[in-house]
Amino acid sequence: MSVIVKRSLVLQAVEQLRARIAAGDWAVGERLPTEPELAQELGISRNTVREAMRVLAFSGLIEIRQGDGSYLRTVQDPLxxxxxxxxxxxxxxxxxxxxxxxxxxxxxxxxxxxxxxxxxxxxxxxxxxxxxxxxxxxxxxxxxxxxxxxxxxxxxxxxxxxxxxxxxxxxxxxxxxxxxxxxxxxxxxxxxxxxxxxxxxxxxxxxxxxxxxxx
Missing domain, CATH: 1.20.120.530 (GntR ligand-binding domain-like)
Incomplete structure (x- = not known):
C-alpha cells in the first residue's frame, strides 16, 4: 500500500509541474527552482519532487544537469x-x-x-x-x-x-x-x-x- 501511495504522490507532483509548465511559469531554457524550493511550493517531500523530476526528464520536458540543476527543454510534451x-x-x-x-x-x-x-x-x-x-x-x-x-x-x-x-x-x-x-x-x-x-x-x-x- 505504501508503494501505491508513493506512486500516487509522484504522479500528482508530475501533473502539478506539467500544469505549471503549460501555464508558462518558466521559459524554455530557464533553470527551474531547486528541489527544496519546489518541495516547499508544492507541499511535498524532496524525494517525491526528485522522482517527479525524473519522470519529466524521461519524457523530455526537462533536462537534469548534474551539479547545475534542472532546465526546461520544451513546453510541448513529447511523451x-x-x-x-x-x-x-x-x-x-x-x-x-x-x-x-x-x-x-x-x-x-x-x-x-x-x-x-x-x-x-x-x-x-x-x-x-x-x-x-x-x-x-x-x-x-x-x-x-x-x-x-x-x-x-x-x-x-x-x-x-x-x-x-x-x-x-x-x-x-x-x-x-x-x-x-x-x-x-x-x-x-x-x-x-x-x-x-x-x-x-x-x-x-x-x-x-x-x-x-x-x-
Missing amino acids: QAVLALSRCSVDHAREARHILEAEAIGLAAQRCTEADLQGLRQALTHSGAHFHGDLQAYLEADMVFHQRLVDAAHNPALSELYRYFSGLVRAAVEHNMSHTARCQHTFDLHEQILEALTQRDPERAKRLSRDLIES
Whole structure:
C-alpha cells in the first residue's frame, strides 16, 4: 500500500509541474527552482519532487544537469513520441538508425568543426576505457559519442530527434553486447568513423556507420 501511495504522490507532483509548465511559469531554457524550493511550493517531500523530476526528464520536458540543476527543454510534451518509440521492433529501430544516424554522420563529415572533433576524440577515449569492462559504463560513454556524432551535423532538428531515439540505440547495443562476445572490430569502427570525419569523407563515414549499425 505504501508503494501505491508513493506512486500516487509522484504522479500528482508530475501533473502539478506539467500544469505549471503549460501555464508558462518558466521559459524554455530557464533553470527551474531547486528541489527544496519546489518541495516547499508544492507541499511535498524532496524525494517525491526528485522522482517527479525524473519522470519529466524521461519524457523530455526537462533536462537534469548534474551539479547545475534542472532546465526546461520544451513546453510541448513529447511523451507520446517517446512511447511510440518504445514500441518499435528491433528491425524498425535498425531501419530508423540507417536513415537518421548514418545520414546525420554523413552531414557531420562535411560540417564538423575542430571543437566537434576534439569532443568526439575525448568521448571515444572515454568509451574505449570501458569497452572490455563494465557494460553500463560503456553504454553511457558510447551514447555520448553517438550523440556528439549527430550533433556535429549542426542540424538542431536531427540532434533533438536523436536524443529521443537514443534510448532505442542504447537498448540495441546493450542487447548485442549482452548476447555476443565483445568484438574489437566493432569498437574499431567507431575510430574509423571519426577518422572519416577528420578527413571530410561523408560517403566513407556513412558506409562505416551502416557497418556499425549492422555489426
